[in-house]
Amino acid sequence: MNTERVPRGIDPTKPHPARRYNYWLGGKDNFESDRVSGEAVALGFPTIRIAAIENRRFMQRAVRYLAEEAGIRQFLDVGTGLPSAGNVHEIAQEIDPASRIVYVDNDPIVLVHARALLTSSPQGATAYLDSDLREPERILADPVLHRTLDLSRPVALMLIAITHFLTDEDDAYGKVRTLVDALAPGSFVAVTNATADHLTPEERETVEEANRRSGIPFRNRSREEFARFLDGLELVEPGIGSVIEWRPDAVLENGPTPAQVSMYGAVARVP
Structure with a gap:
């Protein structure tokens, strides 16, 4: 990216999770x-690119399930990231053009691209909030959210590869619970979080050191820690597991292993 055309509010000398x-x-x-931060993480976790790709594929399968089988027509995607093929609204509106989506991110580059590229079908709607998962009350109070989504009706809350940027000091479980508690019965939550369950102590330390040096907080979570995000919710089959094992499109032969991806994923229903 040309640093001479940096949007206002961005320091190109500091890495950002969405750009990495x-x-x-x-x-x-x-x-x-x-790129430097990304390569530093790759030293400890060489299959990070595979993990990123498989995490996005999980998101796409989850949206397909939510729209086709669960009948969800409203999506709140927190931690959107930069647009690429197969975004939430593209999948949802292909199934029902009247679907409505709110994207949330805190990187000005994401918002610039989102407003330019993530255009809705005429029947539906997309909106973009400049906000952060660390401020769920701000997200829920935003009038743009309420103009786009009806929170009295079911919504799919998408938390894809975002909760691992909230540490224990951020009260990650409390932040997520604030959003979940605002959802109507029949809503769903789709979430993924990196895990070190498959990493050696040396690999884990290399990854954590890379994040410390970059200034990007990061919190791998065990399966039990991941499950806490979904306390009180009804897990959709097959429950909690590697993102590659959640309703795969094809038989998992010659594909990546859970250890290569090191990412837990799940979808759960709000009772």
């Missing part, structure tokens, strides 16, 4: 700092 993820996915909307 874009780099791992092979995108061009990132700076040198994002």
